[in-house]
Amino acid sequence: MTFKEKPATRPTGTQPSDEELIARFQQGDAYAYDLLVKRYKDPLMNYIYRFVGSRTDAEDILQETFLRMYKNKHYYREIAKFSTWIYTIAGNLAKTELRKRKRRHFFSINNYMSTDKDYELPDKNITPDKYADSTITDAEIQKAIEKLSPKFRQVILLRDIQGFSYEEIANIVNIPLGTVKSRVNRARLRLQQDLKKIVRD
């Protein structure tokens, strides 16, 4: 009854690890940089796109993420995993983009309505089969994700789509482990409610 967790991008077999590649890049090996870009561009694009909800913005942020990785390669220290570092950069840039948008649209009814309430009891009129069999498009799921506030959106994307462990998420977002668990739980409940509304409508 459990889901198979989506594997995160990890080196397999004889492939060099991310940490080995960044170390090589720090010593001037540009090929190692190319390999890291190749390894991370798809999962990062997916993460950023789900975070900001716009393909164009996501691609710009992804460009900026890799450019920062190039400029600030010497700031990386091997005490942290490379994936944690690069996802932290991307997440911070995505949050900055959302803050810019918030400034542009200072007040929006839609955002106001998406405050993080605790879950409500499920509607008994919708049968589980109806919910499970219903066709919810990607766009509708994306819309439900975007209704979450950024702090909840980020953790659920990292956990359920990117497949990071709670410890890794705590490092990426820089919050305590307990807070990560609580946010993931609340975000799931909120999404569950919203997707159910979509099925009902």
Next chain:
Amino acid sequence: MLDSDKAKMLLNDYIEDTLDPATRNELEAFLQTDAECRTFFREAMDTRRRLQSLSVVTPSEQFDEVLRQRIVAYVQEGEKTSHPKRGVSVMVSGGVLLAALYMFFFTDIGMAPSHDEHVMPASTISTAVPGMKPAVQKATTPDKASIPKDSMETNIRKDAQKGIDLISDPK
């Protein structure tokens, strides 16, 4: 004994398969008896499944090329910013060198000191002007009559007659 609220507290661990076997068995047994809770759990599982099966969004085909151009621009920008500094230092040191050469060739700097006969030794120079006597300053003592009287003298005398003592400290 589990109830609906306690069961829902275990939802996350159940979804992520981190419950110990005994608790898991107990929870599954409870879900068989509680239809509302069972529905809730199935929906939660389904929500997660939907998230995990979302389509993967990839960058455009031009992504690599654009990134390469941005990196090249960054590297060139770095070189540009370092060149002016180098240019300025070269110009300054060149100017200093030219100035030094000019001063060496076209001024007396750098020439060997000349022992000209017309130059008078410093020891022979006298600061006294011949034939002049130095002025003598005399101290003068003023006449008693020219000293101005103390303006308070009269008042002090009058107060003494009245027995008023304004000068000494009061006891």
